[in-house]
Amino acid sequence: MKQKSRGARGIVDKFRRKHIAKMRVNLIVRQLRPRSKSSVSNYFLILSIVGLLWYTLHWKRTANEVTRSRHSLGHYIVNKNLEDNSNVQQLANEYDRSNDVHEKRYPKDLGQEDDDPFNRGKLKRDRKKLKLAEESPIESEGRKVHAKLEVPPERAVGNEPIILVWKAMEYQMKHYKEHLEYISPPECGGCKVTTNRKLVRECAALVHFNSPDLRKFLDVPDPKTRNPNQLYAFWSRETPAKTYHFGDVLKDPRFDSIFNLTINFRPDSDIVDYFGNIQYELTVFHEKQKSNWFEKMMTRKSGLAIWAVSNCNNTHGAAERMKYAMKLINSGLKMTTYGTCFNNRFKGSDLVKEMQRHKFYISFENSIHCPDYVSEKFWRNGLRSSAVPIVWGPTKEDVIKVAPVNSFIHAEDFKSPKELVDYVNYLDRNDTAYREYHKWRFQPLDESTPYEDIIPTHRSTLCRLCKKVTDKHLTRKTVPSVYNWLYKTGFVDDECLKS
Template sequence: MAYDNYQRHGCASNVFILNRIKRVAKFVVCLLTLTYVCKSAMTFRGQQTQTVLTLDLNSWELLKEGDHFELRPNEDVSPKFLSNNKPFNVAKQSTNVILSTAEAPLKAKTTTNNNLPPTEENVFLRDLSYSVLGKDGIIQKAEDYQYILLVWWPPAYLAKDRNFLERNFQGVCGKCRLTMDRRYLNRSAVVLFDNVPTKENLDDLPLDISRREDQVYVLWHRETPSKTYHLRNFMRGTFDTMFNYTMSYRRDSDIVWYLGNTRYAMKTMPYHFLNQPDKYIDKAMKAKRQLAVWVVSNCNNTRGAVARKNYVDKLVAAGLEIDMFGRCFNRAVPKKDFYEFLAPYKFYLAFENSWHCPDYLTEKFWRNGLMANVVPVVWGPSKEDVAAVAPEHSYVHAENFDSPADLVKYLHALDNDNSQYRKFFNWRRRGFEEDNNQPISLMRPGYEPAMCKLCMQLNKNGGKLPPKTLKSSMSWIFGDDPQSACLLDTK
């Protein structure tokens, strides 16, 4: 009996101990599991990044699963983003798109009315850039870039959003990093300075002692000389002689920064019309219901702007019907799609804010005129400069007429003769020609193709651009004749 009691109590004690051991073991397993999960989560959080891609219109790329992509559509159109073949509109501002990790890699494609197919020549994404962003800002792996392009003075419109100038170049560009981070000064192969100095930033130059012998300084000049001539005194001395290369809209620049060009304008014809240009021209002609339009915001900042307004007033006095929009007239463009807004007009006043400044032919001519299928009426650039870059018989130049009244008479004649007006679109019939030496992706308007060209040259020359010295930045920008037509309206 005593033995039986002892055996019962002994077994109960053993069961109790075993249960305690099991509970402890479960606790330890849970603790270890929780520790592993937390550690994995922290590791994932530490490694998680956001990839920001700039997608060009008419471009495509296979995107990785689970990545976060920020699309930056062109300001003039409303592209769409295709996710699992389900399109949805992308806003004008940057838009975050999270791709599902449960799906296979998705194909992203931006589409416009151009409807170009994803062929090799339309791929620009991989030729451009991307940035890897994390919780604390830019995260960059050393193997992601070879050479650094440092923008010391960024354009104001780009400096507002650091992501525009914090990115990698890859693909045909080569591996380069574009940055505004001045801590990379000593490691940078190229340092760029936007425009000319002002009283405020004249002292904001790198110390001469920090410059490597093989480091290239690039003058990134975007404005017309007449607009910056009043700042010339700040250029004397160091700034005048510190540069090696130039990057601007001028054809004689070392790196051309396109405001527009014929080949890129030709590319804007929808793909399904490439072999049927006459049908495309017919469609453009059918939309024409109004005579002329002008959108302008610089009313009197330069004498050139004042002079063009005076010329327009004379056109109106001579009987030209012009719809006027912009800040100068306190009248906003009514439609979001700028091309749709322009389509009904026959003529666009592509009037620049300067007179005879070399090669200064801007988006007013290319984007608002040719690419929108509106015949540009040109004022400001010389006839020679326009003829050198524009398609033949695609525009009307004001200097071909003795007076504003004569120009108005000619425009009215074209308005009443569709067959003559239609001839201004014959350049569309010549078709787009590929050029392996100058891919269309490098001729897009904007700063990115120009930066890509710099990166290409660095990779081609082992990280060192061929030695070159710009004798005088003042002379290059303003010329040596203070009486030139370009500068006269600044005094």
């Protein structure tokens, strides 16, 4: 009887404990529940839950990145075949530098060309990251690659020449800490690049970029009161066809004649801002060719021609190139098309591989006969992707000045779009004739030019400016008119500036 009573008491105690626990939970819930059903209380409750979820997910992602980084570093050290652990820290530092050689480029939108250098639309949208350019250092015998853009320890920080970027491309200004705040390597002169305008009196050079919002940035120091030892550099990267509509701003007397240097893609500028060049393309190719890259690319080519374009008619040249491209398609050219002009955004993860799958790239510029304008469409999308560029826009003479010999097809060499299509189809059937357009890749490297002077990035451009600044034998000059230099020099006809 006693045992039965004890069993009943146990059941009651268990029930009592459950009931007490339930009461405690209800009490906690009541305390957390908003005291009124007002929208404000509900809003803050939802906000707290969202914040908790974000913190949890962000912590998990960060932890995964750290883990991957540690695994990569471990793999890097193991591959070095260390006999002991004495140099582990040295290798860790070396690994960090090897992952910070090039500037981090902002990826293009899927299936788009680089027709928006100011990135007005692109900055408003999140997008998948595409590797559209070489982001790995290329090192070959005789050419040293300088890993991290930093001042050497033996150089006293604070004594370096200052390059003040007063205005740059919009995405660079938006992310200025990443793109415009650093110390250039000693090979460039060790200049401090900054956007800090408080250093305007101390800087050795001031850089001003030509952009649609130029009028807001005419607040440059008065040339009558500026430091007479300073160099003012005018930087313009886009085709004159796209900047001409706001070019009148350059005529402002406070601005037009204050510059000492020009930075541009034109070879007659004081500092050439490359979209690409032969030596860089050869350097990239020779490094890839160590793994028989060229033959691998040739076996993958299942498509004929490809074009990614999103500027359909913003300029006269853009509208005309669309007309010409449609004539090619109507004449029988099998063209894979991407971009908003064709309402077909690339949905894959790697647009470069898609370009490499094709034999030809439609390298049509957004302008006609603008002096020396041969953009990344030719270099990156065409040559670097193992495709032969079909060029339209620049004059053939301008392309020949910068391109490898027999590396491209120019539309103006053909009497009609049909004749061009027939020739492309002939090359598609004749592999020997097609490979003739790739022979330039196998010429020897000329390594006399330092690597930092051939890589097509804005840091390389500012590196060359730093060399000018630190050149004790530099002859100072003043550009009489940047407007005349940009819009009235080197034009073969009036096609470029047509509206």
